[in-house]
Amino acid sequence: MTDVGIDLKAMDIETYCRMTGIEDRKVASLYLQTSWEAVRYISESYMDRLFLGIGIPYNLDLISMEEVERIGREIFKIDPDLQVCALD
Numbered sequence: 001m002t003d004v005g006i007d008l009k010a011m012d013i014e015t016y017c018r019m020t021g022i023e024d025r026k027v028a029s030l031y032l033q034t035s036w037e038a039v040r041y042i043s044e045s046y047m048d049r050l051f052l053g054i055g056i057p058y059n060l061d062l063i064s065m066e067e068v069e070r071i072g073r074e075i076f077k078i079d080p081d082l083q084v085c086a087l088d
Helices: 013-020 025-045 065-078
Strands: 003-007 051-057 083-087
Touching: 003 025, 013 025, 025 051, 025 065, 051 065, 065 083
Parallel strands: 003 051, 051 083
Antiparallel strands: none
């Protein structure tokens, strides 16, 4: 494996549930947390061997611009050189 792409669907659990259709908030919270942890882990441990690209799904009916901005800021804190793409 040489490339990894992770879609970070949300920062907030409510948004994550809307985007995924998962109704069980406990399960959704685990999945949301795991996706962010995966980005951090790969960024810290494998950037010399893997290409990591981040997708931010964007749809005005599902997520606010404010939350998209928070996602971007958090990604920047993890690694300002990560490739990011908005997915409509």
